[in-house]
Every structure is written in C-alpha cells, then in structure tokens.
Amino acid sequence: MATDLTHAQLLTGGEAIVEAMCQIDPDVVPVYPITPQTPIIQGYAKAIADGRAHGEMVNVESEHSAMSAAIAAAVAGARTMTATSSQGLALMAEVVYIAASMRAPVVMTLGNRALSGPINIHCDHSDSMLIRDSGAIQLFAESAQEAYDLTVLAPRLAEHPDVLLPVIVCVDGFTLTHSAEPVELLDGELVRDFVGEYRIPHPLLDLAAPTTQGPFAMPDYYFELRRQQAAAIDGALVLFEELGEELGDLTGRRVGALDRYRLEGARRALVCLGSTAGTAKDVVDELRHEGEQVGLLRVCSYRPFPAAEVREALASVDEVIVLDRADSPGGAPALAVEVAYAAGPVRSHVYGLGGRDLHPADLREVFAGTAGRYVGLRSEPCPA
Amino acid sequence: MATDLTHAQLLTGGEAIVEAMCQIDPDVVPVYPITPQTPIIQGYAKAIADGRAHGEMVNVESEHSAMSAAIAAAVAGARTMTATSSQGLALMAEVVYIAASMRAPVVMTLGNRALSGPINIHCDHSDSMLIRDSGAIQLFAESAQEAYDLTVLAPRLAEHPDVLLPVIVCVDGFTLTHSAEPVELLDGELVRDFVGEYRIPHPLLDLAAPTTQGPFAMPDYYFELRRQQAAAIDGALVLFEELGEELGDLTGRRVGALDRYRLEGARRALVCLGSTAGTAKDVVDELRHEGEQVGLLRVCSYRPFPAAEVREALASVDEVIVLDRADSPGGAPALAVEVAYAAGPVRSHVYGLGGRDLHPADLREVFAGTAGRYVGLRSEPCPA
Amino acid sequence: MSRLKTLVREEHGTPPLRGGHSLCQGCGIPMVVRTVLDSIEGPKVVVSATGCLEVATTRFPTTAWNVPWLHLAFENAAAGASGVEAAYRALRRRGGLPQDDELTIVAFAGDGGTYDIGLQALSGALERRHKFVFVCYDNEAYMNTGIQRSGATPFGAATTTSPAGAASFGKVQQRKDLTAIAAAHGIPYVAQSAAGPHWHDLSVKAARAAKADGPAFLNALADCPLGWGHEARLSPSIVDGAVESCFWPLYEVVDGAWRLTYRPAEKQPVEQWLRSQKRFAHLFSPAAAETLEEIQRRVDADWDALVARCGG
Amino acid sequence: MSRLKTLVREEHGTPPLRGGHSLCQGCGIPMVVRTVLDSIEGPKVVVSATGCLEVATTRFPTTAWNVPWLHLAFENAAAGASGVEAAYRALRRRGGLPQDDELTIVAFAGDGGTYDIGLQALSGALERRHKFVFVCYDNEAYMNTGIQRSGATPFGAATTTSPAGAASFGKVQQRKDLTAIAAAHGIPYVAQSAAGPHWHDLSVKAARAAKADGPAFLNALADCPLGWGHEARLSPSIVDGAVESCFWPLYEVVDGAWRLTYRPAEKQPVEQWLRSQKRFAHLFSPAAAETLEEIQRRVDADWDALVARCGG
Amino acid sequence: MGGLKTLKTWPELEPGGVVLRDEAVQPATGGWRTGLRPDADLELCVDCLLCWLYCPDSAVRLDGTAFAGFDLDHCKGCELCAEVCPTGAIEMVPDGD
C-alpha cells in the first residue's frame, strides 16, 4: 500500500460494496437474503430508506426469481444489480446461464461461501466453481478495497457493447464481506461519470421496435449463438485491463486480470484466487528474504481466464503450485486443471473448505512440498 | 459386436432403461418430465399401470423437488431412481450436491441435453458438466446397450457401503434416448440377484436408532466431511471395474471406466465421452486402414475420472486430442482440462453443441489438424 | 361497437401473435392469447413461460410475435414480469420512458408453468403486488413435453405419466384449484374463464384485469386436441362442455368479492363431456363406473361450494 | 388426564427436542415444536427446512433431536417429507417395516421456508396428498439470516430489508394469507394456531392434523424476541396480543368447513400489540398515524371476512 | 443438415439471439394442410368475424372489420373456422382447387 490511508474509512467489504451501489445507483435490485451476502442487501435497503439510493429493490421469494427478475429488468432497459452466496447461487444456477446467453449485463456480488452439504456459512469457492461454465464473468477480489473498485468497474465491463454479459464480483465470505479494513472511496460524482448511462442495443421496452427475446433455437443455430457468447467473454479480457487502467487513473490503484507478485526470477510460483493472496504475499516476502526464489500469481479474472498471460507469467518457473478453494470430488480441482491446461504440469492442493483457515505455516509446507493434497485437514498424510 | 444379435430386441435407449428399471424394480421414483428424458418416465409409468413395476412413482412439481424427494427416500431406506435432462438438472443442481454429501445412493438417468439459453432440446454435455463438482458419479454410455448395462450396474455401485453416492447414467439425448438399436436384455431374475437388497448403514426410518441427517457443520468439521466424500468417489473407480467384470460374466459384454480402442502404437489419440465414440471408432478403423497410427480413448467413468489410467493409456501417444461436447466460455473445456492435467499438453476442440452433428469428415479434419477449435461451426477459421 | 370489433380495432391489422408458428392444427392457445391481448388497450409487453406457446412461436431466427416478448425459462414467467415491471417503474420515474400510455405487462404460462413449477414465482409476485396480468392457459397437462400429468390434470384423466392400465385408472388425485389459491392471495382481480364460445367472458375479464390496481390473475381453459384426444374442429363444443357441466365454472373475484359470471341454464352431466375425449375413454369400462360417479359428485360439490361463495 | 399431562406422557422423559441447542434465550420455536410433537401419538419422523430451528439444533457432531430428523435445504421440507412418506409406504407394502404403529411425518419450516421459498414444494406435496403434517412456525421474517422481510412479515413492520427510515415506513405490502392459501388446496385439515397461552389450541390441532386422511397444514405463530424487538420474558403476552387483537385469529378448516376455534371476549386494538414491539416503533411517530389506522382497518376487515367464512 | 451451411454465421447474429420483429421472416405453414382448405362463400358471410377470432393461425384476412378471405400460406386447415361460422359460409374444399 503505497498510499497514505490515514483518511481512509474503516469498512467491511460488504459496506464498501454498499457504498459503490449507492454511487452507481442502479435502477433495479432484485435480491433474496443469504449469509454472508446479507450485509450488502441490508445496507442497500437502509440506503434506500435513508434516501441515499433510489433503485427499485425487489424482495423476491427465491434466488431463482432474483436472477430471473434481474435478467428481465436488464434486458428491459434498466441497470440492474444483485447479490447472493452459496445455496442462493446454486438455486439460480439455471438462470445464471440464461443471463449470460441472453447477454443481460447484470452486476452481481457473490459472497463466496461453501456449498451444502453439510450446510455451512463460511468461505470457500465451490459456489463460484459451480457456474464456471455459465458464461458469466467472475472477478475475484483480494481485499475490501478491491471489492469496491471491482464493483465500480463492473457495470462498465458488463454493459460494453462487445461484452453484454453478467459480471460477478466474487468476495470471500466473512473474510472480506464481514471484516473491516481501510477503504478509500471515490467521489460519488466521479463514479457516476465513470459508469455513465445504461445503454443496450435492443431494450425490450423499446415499444417502437418490438423484439423477441429468449427464443427457441434448434441445432441449426444454437451452436452459433453459444459461439457468439464465447467470443464476447473472451473479448472482455482486454477490456477489463483497459477499464482497470482507466479506473486506476482515478484511484491511484490498479486492478487487472492477473496480479504478478515477485515472479521475476521465481523458481516456484503459487497460483490462487481471492483474499488468500494477501497471506501468500506475506509468505513470499518471508521466503524471498530467506533466499528462496518464490513468487505468486493471483488470478483476479477467473472468467475470462487469461490463459495466455498465465502461461507467459509462469513460463520460466520450475514448479507451479495451484491452490484451489473448492474440491472436485472424483476429478481434479478447477483452478488446477485450468492452469495445467495453460501452463504444463502442476501440483495441486485443496484448502480452506467451509471456512477452514490457511496459515503461513501451512503455506511454508506447501512451498516446501511437505503439505498433503488437502492443506489444513487433520492427519492428511504427506505425499509419498 | 462379437455376439449374434439376431434375437436381440430393437429398443431405444429410453426403452432399454425402462426395462432395466422394471427389472430392478425400485421402491420410489420421484420424477418431473423434461425432453428427452420423457420416454423413460412415461415408459416406467406405463409399466406400473400394467403391473410390470411396483414402485411409488412420485410426480413432483419440479426437479428440485424430484431430487429432494429422492434423497429423502433413499436415506429413509428405500431404493430410489429418477431421471432428468438439461434444465431439470440445472434446477436440481443445488440438491445433487446435497445428495452426494448426504451419501444418498440415488440412481439417475440423465438424458444429456444442451442447457439454455437459447433453449434447445438436443444433445450436448453441458448439463453433465454443470454438476461435475457435485460428488455424484457420472457414467457415460456409448450405446443403448451400454445404457441398459450401466443402469443395471448402477445400484450396486451406488449402494456399496464404501461408496454410498448418487450414480448418474449419462445417455446422449435423442442420439441414444430416442434411437432404436438392438439391445440384449438380461433375464429379470438374474438382474434382481445381481442387484440384491437395498441396505444402507443408517436408515432414517430405523426408529430404534434415531439419527440426525443433514446437520449444520462449521469450519471445524465441514472439510473433514467433504474429504470423506472425495475418498468415497475415488474408491468407486476400482469398484466400478470389479462390478463391470461381474456383470460382464453375465452379459458377455464389458463395461469399465475406460474404453481403449486401438491405442496400441497409436501416435495420435482422441479422447471423448458418450455416443460420439461409436462414430470415432469407425474413423479410427478407416485411418488405421490407410496406415495412420491413431486410436481412441473413450471415458465412460467421467466421475470418478480415472486420471492415472488416462495418463498411462496416453503415455506413449505423441498428440492427445480431446473432444468436449460442452463449452466453458472464458475458460478451457471441461474434459480437455481434465485430460491435460492428467496427461500433459493437449489440443482441444468443442463440437456438437445443441445437437449439431459430428460427421466422419469432421473427424478426419480433427485428426489432420485442419479443424477449427469449434468443429461443425460455420466458417470457423482454421488454426493459424 | 361490438366487443369483437373493438378487438379487431385493437389489433389494427397486426395481430399480437401472427401465423407461421408451429402450434398444432386447431390448438386452443392462440385464441386465448389473442383474445386477452386484443382486449387490453394500449401498449403491451408479453412474458412467456416455456411450454407449447413459447416453443412453437419463437424458433430462432423467426418469431410469431408482433409485440415485445420475453422468455427466460419454465418456472419464472412471473419473476420475469416482476423484473420488467420494476424496470418500467424505475425508468418512468427517472423520465427514461414516455409518460403517457400506460404499458400493460402480460405473462402467459401453461398450467404446468402456473400450478406447479411456476407457482412460487407467481405467488411471490402477487405478494409484492407488481402491476401485471398473469394468464394461465390451462390445458390440463404438460403438453409440450408429451402430455404428462400436472397439478391441473383432472382426477381420472389418462396422461403419459398417469396412464390408464390394468393397475390404474388415470390420475388419482383431484386437480389443484389454482384460481381459488390465487384469490386467497388477496389481490385486486382474479378470474376464471375459457376460450371458445366464452370468448366474450374472457375478453371482459382481460380488460378488467389490465385495469386492476395491482396484480391480476386469469385462469383460462384452453383446449388441446392432441392431449385431450378429440378432433380439432370439436374444440368449441368441448370447451363449452366443460363450462356447461360446471366442471369449469366462470367467475371472478374482485377485491375479495366472488361472483359467478355465467350460470348454465341447465347443468349438463359431466359424463357427456368426459365421453368426448380419449383421455377419459378408460372410465367408460364397467370397472370404472364408480370413478365416474365420484367425478360427478365432486363436480357437484365444488359447484355448490362455489355458488355459495358467490352469494348463492 | 389433562392434555398437558398427555404431552408429558408422550415424551416419557425424552423430549423430542432437548436442551443444549443454540436458539436464542427465550426463542418461541421450541415450544411449538415440542407441543406439536408431544400431541401426536406414536412414532414420528421430523423433516426440517433450513432456518433458525435447523441451524441451531444440529451443529455437527451434536444434535438436539431425540427423534429421527432430516434436513436437506431451505426450500424443500415438503419435498423431503414426500420422499420419506413414499419410502414409508413402499417399505410397508413390501413388508420391510413394522405394520403396527402408524408413523407420523412432521415437517417444520419457518415462514420463509413456507410462505416464500418453500411454497411450491409444499403446494405440490399437498396436491399429491402425501400423508404428513406440515407445520409452519411463523415468526414473520427470515430470522436466521438476520430479520429480513418475508411474505409473512406484516404490513408496516421494519426488518433489515424493509427498514424504517426517512424515506420509508417498513414493509409496504400486506402479508400473504398462507393459511387461506393452504385451505384453498382442498386438503383434509388446515389450521392456524399459536404457541404461548394458546398451547392447548395448538395441541388439539396437532393431534387432529396427524389423524387427517391426507396432508395437513398447521400455521403456528411463534414469537421471536430478537426479531420482534422485546424482552424474551414478554413472549407469552405478546403472542397473546396477536390473538386477542384478532391480528392472528385461531381457526381450522376441516374438509373445507371453516371454524373459529377461539373468539376473543373483546377485540383489543391492534395498536396496543404493535406498541409492544420495536419492529413497529416507527409507526408511533405522528407522520405514521395513517399507517396505524390502515393496519387497524385491515385487521378488522380480515377478521370480519373470516368470521363470515366461519359462518358468522 | 446439409442446408446448414447457407445459414447465418455467428458474427452476423444479434447479441443474445434477440429476434427483431421487423426483420424476422415467418415460415409458411400452409404445407401442414392435409388436403383440405377453407373456402368462403362471401354471399353468405355476415362479417361476424368469429372465424377471425377462432383461427389459431391468424389466417383470416380482414379488410377493416370485414371478412376478406384466408391467408393460405399460414392456414393449417384445422376446420375451426368452418365449424364456428354461423351462416355456413365456410366450407372445407380439396386443397388442389
């Protein structure tokens, strides 16, 4: 942190996101409560009650309806935001795919939380991974500050005419949503200017030019429409970097697809998502200090996944170590396989499910190669 | 086909599965209709109406309830089967995870169909891929015959005390569910003996030993319970092979985790799931005949994924080519990354979305390296 | 002007749903759709649930819809309508849309998308009091997927998931009374109607629904020749049979007040109506005589209860 | 024997729900759960929806349940109960279970898991006529996640998603009348009751529900001191206030016949009841006077309609 | 599906598969008729428009509020119009004619 934070506010990630929502001031916000997303929707409800926000908050009866109403509002012509977690995301999974395929630029906060069962309210990334094929953009925040920055950026990315896709800002449940940290907010006016007006090519409510939205497609066209969608998300990568720079000019901070931390000359590199990167940076510093050539690659843009950049970032590394905060029972973990595909042989670990913590000591073992496949689990034998 | 099929029956995959269901005669069958699963549930309903099956068919009001009722029945102590497709699977996704984590040995047919949007009723594997982290076992059939064989085998695998997981038999929609092929059925008595009695360690309806099923787990135990589940599905791999042999002794046919087709001395190998393998085998034969050293690895057990066996099967191959029948917009396709992780650098193609056909000519191009990333798509440029 | 002519005028040459779709010959759905939409003045936006109507009218890249039309999935027509309505309110408030000409949002779903998988989204939207008209075209089964039983399928009807056979007599449960369920939500307008010869009733109700100060629910019986098993050209008389036998009464509930909108001169025996449709054919075996009586008894009881509710 | 003593006897020393759970001090849910279960004779299996009751009684590896208990998720208690019931029927038929001692399957869900996200599964289970008792413990908000508004939250109540503030007066919609909605399903037994001083009414109804020939639905008001904003020890008087003001009438619907089971000697003004809870505190500002009147008007109208429905 | 190649490619499609009413071409469904088509005797017609109201395929043409024949490109030959015509003005006749 190069900047002086003395005058920053102490905000939880949830509170910081509420501030961003008030500044963006979306038209429609359909939501259904679930821990750890609740501070966000409650904060937003309070902001409306206090006259600080002016959207239509639609308190739906389930997350399936939350996303359905969000898609409808977005394609109707209204800027739309929502938020959820875990079971909520699972229940709306069907419609998240539909949001992406209908090119509805809905912005959603995901307070990452473990999927049931057993039921658990704490952080892991299994919810994000469930919808990794949905076509929605997923950006992982490392800090409350970044949660704010990404939320401010999200509408621009979502609504760009070449993108028109849902953008999900993934924020580690509790670790970020409920922890207070110093956060610098932009001036509200500045945010409004940055975000601009909501514009989509064919609003349903354009009564003068009737459209049919959500048609049935047979094998003669389905593939083409899916391909178009894939092109849109692939194109979002460059755009994200550009918007990151544009926003960076306002904030003095940088957000981007990858966060390369001390990878110069690194012989071993860790790859991970989200708030764990902060802890990992500390460990990298320590090990570097001890003379070990290690580094970290944090993936912020998990979808679209910057495969070429990952390959290049890891090109001169001897060993790539991927940390997944979600398991794929009977298969290999999601981030690990993605990186393997991008960069060659990797070692994989699973950690942190259901809110289990990851400690510096664990990470030392990971780097040393003495950790089991499941880091933080009791009595997991070391690899042979 | 070594056997003489003259006396086989001409059955669609759907009909063959109905025959298997009548022979297994499950206790409870909660279902909700969706194309292309409908022939299965209609056939089963007719079988009950005709007195050929005796289960409780529960015509629920949505797929979320279908899987919920199925889990409840299975943990209560009743053998339970169900079936779905596409949006149905998406709507029940939340509870498929819960089925696996509660170790409910539900057997389900999945008539593979593309996920919306756009809405489409034809085959691809996006529905299977949506739940690839759920912890449920997924076995892909190549033919109607194999759909029958796997359905007969499924309860044994699901209910094995070391497994206790849902088993999903994946059957390509229309291509297998609605196409008639020769199918040899086992004698009903034989199937009943093979399948045996339903037994689980702690049935909810054991009133003498009250249990609490589906508890809340904090970070102190969640990870352990997930790890246990991962061990169960990993262990299912060997068991599947063993059961495949046991069933093979009755049928004279073989089912197993991998189907290695002319891989001896192959320099290039294709990897895929499901009915496409049949077409690919024809092409392999043709190319071999033309002197090309090619082979095919069909993955039947997609979950658990036989990573070590895949690695070994592809060890001496120069080029591995993976065909995915589902796209991961903004990421790499699911089977490709899985194989990459298992076996080193691969080339990937996406084909067949929304029922688009794959022709021998396409496959020649794939082998030749002249196909685009999306095979079968109009005007997809060739790789540079 | 006669009501029918006002419908014609509302279309001004452009039917909201045009020909070229792939619904069956003689399908009863389009008449419901056009009668409802033509009876509502001003601009309209349609939201559809998955089902025959949706699948058969929007095969990409074609469309049979002349009005703005939205489909998301099977279970969420009411949620989609909620989103459109919220967007409309927000944009109007911000001055982003024309301020005259009140827009009407009409959702169409089959019985499956209303009684069963779409009920929760509907109930939530009614509770939140979004201003929209939800129309269930009730053809008493999941037709799009091949005639499976739904919560609306009548007792005794054979469907592909409640087939008649040696060990069964068709559906074993009574149908859900969805109109009453909607009425229990305390919304300003609820009505039950039918297409065919009762188009006038349907038209009047659609107009009232659109003018209600909040959500309105219309349950319209729509004939499905394929699923019910009869010749397409007999549709009008078969829909009529449902009404004249009091199997499907026509009534409305305005701000909680129940009112019959049609009372058959003479109640027809339900057997007559059943006999006209193959889905009930198995009930005319001697073994099923009791089932037939049971059906008549239930129709009578329900009718009496309804009449009482409507003030006798 | 007095009814209370029969409850004691049904427990024979082992309460279905034991101490050691982590529900709030003075939470109103356990009394509903124990009164219902103790009033039903014979073996019972419980299915719970996600919510305070579930989360706070089953932290792995502990359990507060002495009866077999199942939880799947938030929205599917009724679907889970359907599955258990189907399994029970199938196994009994096959001789796989004892043939005496009819088992009762009881589902518990909060208002969120009943009025809102669990409504569809409930409605479907009622339509299919599974034999089970569904009990909604209605504390009028999503309490487990921190007091968000639900379909059951009364008009005007402040919750964290319908807060009171400069630009708002709490929830703007009326509550869904779920008991009436359940009754519209035409099931054999539906009742509305409350814990606290009306435990006797609840107990009698639970026993009747279990004996019904098909599905039964019980809607029991359960106090939440945290969410309603009052001292725990005042719960009995506050639940009583809801009943005595006719905000929460006690009645039952047996095979379609509506009957009041309690009629307050003198209807208390609802204001008194509202005043006892922080969630309504903002209504006692001068600016909200109209809202208060509106609430009283609505309570009166609903009560009159109910009395009429119950035959005056 | 040999004809597939002549259809539009993905960059040519509207985002999300939105169909613009003004550009969409409706398929002809006249080919669904199985030998019979409706034919009206204008002498008998009283412009009640019941045929218009009932036609599931919006295949009855109007001229203002007067009956103006059938759109045989879309008429599927269901016979409903003939059934409901109060004056018997509509008859089903062999399609070739």
Added chain:
Amino acid sequence: MGGLKTLKTWPELEPGGVVLRDEAVQPATGGWRTGLRPDADLELCVDCLLCWLYCPDSAVRLDGTAFAGFDLDHCKGCELCAEVCPTGAIEMVPDGD
C-alpha cells in the same frame, strides 16, 4: 482454531455426517445465562408444568408428572418459566448462589 487438531479425523466420521443420537454429546448452554438463574420454591409449586411446557431449552426436570427442578447445564436463563408460573413459585436469583 488451535483446538481443531484434537477433533475427529475424516475416516472416523459416519458417512454423510449422520449424527447418531445415542452417541452425540449435547453442548452445555448454561454459560449463556447472564447472571440470573431460575429457582423454585417447591412449597408453592402445584405441578401444573407450565414451566416445563414453555421452557425453550427443555431445562425443566420432571419426576413422572411432578416438577423436579432445573437442568442448569442447559437453562439459558430466559425467565420464561418464572413469567408463566401461576403461583410465583419460580424466581430468578443470582447465578453464583
């Protein structure tokens, strides 16, 4: 979470996390009391059992159908029993005593 290491490992758990009632240990919640605990004057008690009925923590002990004191390991001190006792037999007293 230093104490985590002493808890069971995954092979020791029942499949699916099923909790066997007969083996489960219930946590003590007596520590939730904030200074006051219920205390009964048996002289005044008429065994009406309303305290038993109302107690959210099943913390009223019975002997057959007679009141038999409190389970202070689980009583959270909510005061409901004292509130509903018709004879005033129950009083909240400082917890230390």
Added chain:
Amino acid sequence: MKEIRWHARAGQGAKTAAQLLAVALLREGKSVQAFPEYGPERRGSPMRAYTRYDGRPIRRRDSIEEPDAVVVLEPSLARGAEVTAGLAPGGLLLVNSAEPIAGAVCVPAGRIAPDAVNLVMLGALAACLGEPSLEGLAAAAAEVLGRKADPARLAAALEAGHRAAREERWAA
C-alpha cells in the same frame, strides 16, 4: 451400409415403419438403427424418420444426410425440395401417390389401405431394396404391433405394397 429416410406427417406411422424395417433386418442378421427427427413442430407438421443398416456392426451415430432411399408417406409432401435433398442421383424415391411422379416409384398406398399407409409403403420399400423378406416384415409387424392389431391384416398391407411396387417397377 444402407440409409433410408422417411417423410410423413407426425402421426402417420413413419417412426413405426422405420423401426419395423429395422426389426426385420435385425432378424436377418443385419446391424440396424432407427430414429426419428425431433423439433418444435407438432401434430400435422411434416416430420422425418430414418433407418440405417449394414452387414457389419454399426457404430456411428451421426445423422443421415445422404440417404440411399427416400420414402414419402404423405403425398402432399412429395413435391417439396426437402424430400430429394441429399438423395444421390441414382437413389430410390418411393412415394405414396396415385399419380406418377417423374423420377419416383409411386405406390397408391392411400388407396390400397388408407389405415395402413406406412405398412404398404414398407412392403413396397422391401420390394425395391430386395430385402428384407416379406415374411420377415410380417413377423416383425406381428412382434411389434401384434398386441394392437390383427397380424393377418398387417401382413396383407405389407404384401399389397410389396406387390404394387414390384408391378410399378416392372412398368417403369
């Protein structure tokens, strides 16, 4: 390998005919597949079904785009470009039609047996292909439809078609 495409309207029995052909060939030792094509169209709309058979095991599961023979059950469909699409120049076009059609073998199945057009055309097809045997077809029909219909009548329809095609081919 031989591939047949059937054109009809939904409900006219093309799916059944495609399957009966497959059963009869199966009993003669052939490897077979039979499948219809599905879309959002309903009762009354044109539809297609397919039969594929070979002396060697069939494993491919792609669709049929260049059939060896096309059979049209519904006369009104016979003149569309759809029916000849993909049909090789020398390929067989067999139509239910009382009138002759250029390039097609026409059998007046609607006149021969209005209730069993599909069987008549199936018999005719067998005659044109030279396989399967009439007896085999009759047995297949009895096996599949026997519970619903009189086997003798089924056989008669098949035979009538067989004969008509033989005569027509002679004539041509």
Added chain:
Amino acid sequence: MKEIRWHARAGQGAKTAAQLLAVALLREGKSVQAFPEYGPERRGSPMRAYTRYDGRPIRRRDSIEEPDAVVVLEPSLARGAEVTAGLAPGGLLLVNSAEPIAGAVCVPAGRIAPDAVNLVMLGALAACLGEPSLEGLAAAAAEVLGRKADPARLAAALEAGHRAAREERWAA
C-alpha cells in the same frame, strides 16, 4: 504486528469496540483489520471479535489464534479456558471484573458505566497497550457512533476505562 481478541456476548458491543480500536489506530497511521467470528449461536451466546494492527501494511487474512492481548467484556466468561487459549505467557488479559483475577488486569467496567462496558474496556486496553491515544479513541467513537450517542459521554466512558486501567496496573 499486534493482535487483540475480544470476548463478550452477542449484543455487548465487542464488534464495535474492535472496530473503534481499528479506526483510532488507522487515524494514527497504522494498518488495521477488525472482524468478528460467526457461528450458529444467537443472542445470549458467547462470541469473539478481533483487531489486528501493524505499522506495515497488513495483507494476511487468516484468523487470529495467538493474540497478544485478550479483552473480556462479560465477567461470567472470564474463567473459561476459552479466554486464555492461545494467549502467550506474557500476554495481556484484560477483564471487566470488580474482583481481582489472577494473571489478569481487572477493570470494573460494569460498575463504572453499565451502558458502555465496551468503551470503558476499550479505554482500558489503550492504556495497557500504550496506544492509541485517548483523543484518538474519542474521535473514532465520535466518528462511528456520533450520530447515535453524545460524543462527550462516549469520551467520558473511554477515559474512565483508561484511568482505571492505569491505576490497576500501578497497583499490580
């Protein structure tokens, strides 16, 4: 880096105290984090909150298991093993208690200001840690709670705690 753990009952203001400490330290140029711990327990149950601060940027986001100081707002919790778990031998244990407890610094916050136990203990903690300044704490309290409470009263509670702890430490 310094790590503080707060013990209290839900509703006693530990979360607020943890945050106020963080705000005051932030204003003095420190890097800070403040977070509570969440579980299925409800009103009345024991809970914990945490504050972490450092002169250098804090990036780690793991939980705090070996705090440098433990503050107990609820006297009845003071004797449980939970409060000392992970506390290093020389670590600070600061308890709201009118009675002395071995090894602990005790401040009778409940007696000093029953409505503001958390602020009294926060003041006391600052005295023990030597940071942040009382003025800084008062400013933080005014910033965070100023709209709901009288800043002067907040400052008074903080100060009373500060003084009490200073006296107690002298005495010890």
